[in-house]
Structures are given as C-alpha cells and as structure tokens.
Amino acid sequence: MTNNRKRLEQLQEQAKQLQEQIEQLKAEEAREAKQPRDNLLGRWARHEKYGHVLIACQHADERGWLFIASPDDGFPDGANGRYANQRELTFPEQTTRPQDVPVGEAWLIDADDGDDSITNTPAVKESTSLWIAGENNNGDENAWANHEVTLITPLIPARPQDTPETVTTEEEYGALPEGSVVAEPGENPWVHLPFRWLQEGATTDDVMLAGTARHVLRRGWGE
Known part of the structure; x- marks a missing residue:
C-alpha cells in the first residue's frame, strides 16, 4: 500500500x-x-440519573441551575430536593422518537401498521416497545409498535391545577396530597412531601404554613 x-x-x-x-x-x-426557558414551575422533566423530577422554581438562574424535587423516595443522598442544571434535564416535548418515551407516558400519536391506521389519537406507552390507543371496532386493544408510531405531542399538563384554589388553615394544607405545590405572590413555591413541605433551602410543616393564604399551583404529582 x-x-x-x-x-x-x-x-x-x-x-x-x-x-x-x-x-x-x-x-x-x-x-x-426546544428547552423551555420560562414558566418552569410545576413542570415534569427527566434526569438521566434521578429519573422523573418536578421543577420547583419559576426559571433557571443565569448559569442554568434550578431546584428540583423527587416524586419517589428522594435522591440517593436522602434529600428530597436538590439543584440541577437545566442542561441535564429532558422535557417531554423534546422527545422525538417513540422508543425514547418512558413507559407510562401518554401522547397524542399517529400510527400505521400497513393495514390499519389512526390519526391524532391519545395513546399510552404500555411497555418499552408497545403503545395502547384504546379499543378498536372489535373491542380489542389498539396496539402499536414503536416503528408504527409518529409522535405529535405529550399529554402531560405543565400546570395540572388549572382551577383557582387557595389554602390557609393547617387542615387545608394537610389535606393536600403529596406532590402538591403552593405559593403566594413573590414567594418561592413549597412542595408537599411526606410529613413536611420543601422549599429551596428550607423545610416546614402544615402548622407553620397555616395562617397565610397560598395558591395551589399543583394538586398532587399530576400523574
């Protein structure tokens, strides 16, 4: 050579x-x-290391850091909240391939297997390779493989609590399910976790929050 x-x-x-x-x-x-820049409070995202997380601040700081909460058993170090850089997060609308969608998420899809097809139809990712989109005319489940699916948009609301609601008393705070997010104007949000409320750099309980009316920005984890 x-x-x-x-x-x-x-x-x-x-x-x-x-x-x-x-x-x-x-x-x-x-x-x-495609990453959103504003109105991040209460939005779901996925972190490669921590899985599904809930954003507990309105926007990232000038260096891209924001505060996140865990809906499961907390983070590996035992904390329920921590800072992460937005570059480490993936939002549902950034997913472009059906095989990348986590199991359990709901999306609006088109699907075609060569014999049958559906358009603009809600579907749930049932397993790593299978989508379910309700029942067909025979009463059977409409099942579609990843390669037969075209994603349109995720069916995950940015702010699940759209109905105006406030809480003030200890009982009202305590009655909110885990994952709920409350805040008053000009205040960092509080996220409801087992037996406590979490804010950036602080924790408290129903008793300490009582007496101040706060808006419910999310009721539960929004699942």
Whole structure:
C-alpha cells in the first residue's frame, strides 16, 4: 500500500469522525433549542440519573441551575430536593422518537401498521416497545409498535391545577396530597412531601404554613 493510499484512508476516517461529531453537536443544539426557558414551575422533566423530577422554581438562574424535587423516595443522598442544571434535564416535548418515551407516558400519536391506521389519537406507552390507543371496532386493544408510531405531542399538563384554589388553615394544607405545590405572590413555591413541605433551602410543616393564604399551583404529582 502506497503512502498516498494510507494517507487517504486516514483522512477518510478523520472525516467520518468529524461528521459524527458534527451530527452530535447538531442534535444537541436542536435539543437545547426546544428547552423551555420560562414558566418552569410545576413542570415534569427527566434526569438521566434521578429519573422523573418536578421543577420547583419559576426559571433557571443565569448559569442554568434550578431546584428540583423527587416524586419517589428522594435522591440517593436522602434529600428530597436538590439543584440541577437545566442542561441535564429532558422535557417531554423534546422527545422525538417513540422508543425514547418512558413507559407510562401518554401522547397524542399517529400510527400505521400497513393495514390499519389512526390519526391524532391519545395513546399510552404500555411497555418499552408497545403503545395502547384504546379499543378498536372489535373491542380489542389498539396496539402499536414503536416503528408504527409518529409522535405529535405529550399529554402531560405543565400546570395540572388549572382551577383557582387557595389554602390557609393547617387542615387545608394537610389535606393536600403529596406532590402538591403552593405559593403566594413573590414567594418561592413549597412542595408537599411526606410529613413536611420543601422549599429551596428550607423545610416546614402544615402548622407553620397555616395562617397565610397560598395558591395551589399543583394538586398532587399530576400523574
């Protein structure tokens, strides 16, 4: 093999690697462009390490950090809330492939298996490879594989508690289910966790919150 031939193969391999890097950067740029910037309070996101998390602040700071809460058993260090950079989060509307949607999420989809098709139909990701979209004319479940599905939009509300509601008394605070978010104007939100309320850098209970009327921004985890 001549030196020119070797050099050509090296350049071709370098060009291939550069093209892969370019595609990765383009994909990352497109993903970041889709990230919401404002009105983050009460929104679901997914963290690669912590799974599903709830954002407990209105927007990220100038460096991209925001406060998140865990709907499950807290974080590995035992905390129920922590800071994370928004770059580490993926929001439902950023998902573009059916196989990337977590099991249990509901989406509006189109689907076509070559014989039957549906359009603009609510469906739930039942398993890693299967979607269920209600019953067909025979009373059987409409089941679709990932490769047969086209995603339209996630059916996850940004703010599940749309009806104006306030709580003031100890009993009213205590009656809110875990995952609820309350706040008064100008105040950081409080997230309801087992036997306590969590705010950025603080925890409290129903007794301490009582006496101040706060709006219910989310009732429960919104699942």
